[in-house]
Amino acid sequence: MTATIRDVARLAGVAVSTVSLVVNNKGRVSKKTEEKVRQAVAQLDYHPQHSARGLVTRRSGNFGFILSTDHFSQAEPFYTKIFLGTEFEARSVDYYILLTTIERHFNSSKIPRFLLERNVDGVILVGTVPHKIVDYIAERRLPIVLVDYELPRMIHSAVLIDNADGIRQIVHHLHELGHRHMAFIGGDMKHPGMIQRCKAFQETIETTGLPFDPDLLLCDQETSNIETGYVAMEKLLSQGDRFTAVIAANDAMAVGAVRACQSRGYRVPLDFSITGFDDVESAITSRPALTTIHVPKEKMGATALRHLAGIIKGTAYEGTRVTIPVRLVKRDSTDHPRSHTLSA
Amino acid sequence: MTATIRDVARLAGVAVSTVSLVVNNKGRVSKKTEEKVRQAVAQLDYHPQHSARGLVTRRSGNFGFILSTDHFSQAEPFYTKIFLGTEFEARSVDYYILLTTIERHFNSSKIPRFLLERNVDGVILVGTVPHKIVDYIAERRLPIVLVDYELPRMIHSAVLIDNADGIRQIVHHLHELGHRHMAFIGGDMKHPGMIQRCKAFQETIETTGLPFDPDLLLCDQETSNIETGYVAMEKLLSQGDRFTAVIAANDAMAVGAVRACQSRGYRVPLDFSITGFDDVESAITSRPALTTIHVPKEKMGATALRHLAGIIKGTAYEGTRVTIPVRLVKRDSTDHPRSHTLSA
């Protein structure tokens, strides 16, 4: 049925090992034989069989891609896009991706099958994942790359967002517009990225020489979605007019904050400037479109894959942290503060 | 390192072939030997190696899952959930899923690698896909299951939404509320599901004995998203007060329609009842929450996988159409028509 390496060898009039060498670009094959082999390969539409190769090389040719179920089925395709970047990159290095989701809580009876069967050569873990699964994989000596997540101990490679720089860009942007009193609303402080954004806010405020008001730093929400953004904004508004701009920890919270303003009759950006972070779909579609920080999601996925492949090839070191740069995208949710609102 | 079948055989004191029989639940092994083998398997944490098995059985143990890139990175996790259902079901039948996306336009140089390498035993194609890729796969005699899509010729298995029944439920719901003049807005008439919804609307209106007004059937939009819903609704409104309810072809268009109403100062459902279809995230989060048709997405994915596995096992027939039932979800976007609006 499908052509095997023997068929190619026969047609080209060479040994199977020669075909193997050509196909894998290994070793010293004469231009002439190589040409013969390549022709036979093309003619028979030969493709090496994955399992046969895997059996002898003791490599599966697969990478695992693990993320939590709720991350994946989230309305915003944040993680989907990371996967897309990974899958796309995988094609160019000839790996397959085995995507699976896990529940938030580690359950040793629900270990991904590709780990049990050792059917992957490395694993990419995306977003918040149980620490135990990371340990489990590490124990099995499989290379790991975390994406948008990190563990306290710096053993594992990670692809991270430059959260601090993003916040810095936002603060500077608002500062340039004339804002002096900015609030920050965050949530889900279990995620290291959220902590970074929150910290970076305080730091930047101080290094920029702006007054820091602890009442304007609200990070007590459990999660960071539209609803919690709404709630946080309401809290802020109930404190009175002490700020002219609100920096939300992500786009979803920003959308919620905008809604809270609007339902109280405030206008964005006229009465308050509000910013997001991540640049997801809703940053563009919501009204007003959000000024936010663009996070290159596909690029993160691609970087993770490339790094993982590098670890296996021996060209990259395990335990490296790669930080992905971000950039400010100015849209319609920020403007100069209304002079009369506050003069500080 | 990892235990092989020989290790198990040695520990259990039997032949490798016996272990194989036990592990695969094949054939007549005595209770006693079976017990010995199972213990050895557990003790060594033995799992058959995918590639080795694949090599001899000539089965890859993988299924391909293909959908278009834009479907997958859509804001609403419609297709993501279908995948989730597939992946989950795959675990129970011991298959791996190889997910890949393709561009809308078929490009023979970009054929998924798992097809070239014959590294899948069957393929699930989801949503609108190029016909040519279906032909390509069929030519290679790989079983195919389409999900939420169908081709004119009824050769391939498909898992479909009961669109007609969904529309029927909506019309009846509105009718019960007292509506007599309903409009329908649709888009993307390249998708067979959209055509079905549109047709079903007209049919149901007639069989219910309601007056059918062709001006209230708007299916001329290119796509079916928030924006086109908005545009369609504006067209409708510009025609004057000839209807009290609007049935949108999906939730996104319904959201757009609601916005169009609101920006003209109309209130939903006070002035107009508006319904969606699909029951995606935004049906719940948008205000008012949409009355819509719930489509069990995970179930569709699971059904597709189960069917594909069935085809391979010989317990299901290729070319079968499975229709997934849907149900009405009443929320806040529908109510009785305002008596003074129209009495017809």
Add this chain to the structure above:
DNA sequence: TTGAAAGCGCTAACAC
């Protein structure tokens, strides 16, 4: 009911 052995398609070590 169990065991011995062949061989799936490929790579890699070793001859030549």
Add this chain to the structure above:
DNA sequence: GTGTTAGCGCTTTCAA
């Protein structure tokens, strides 16, 4: 440079 050959771990005849 190229060919011969021994397995990788498993399933599957075929004998016993």
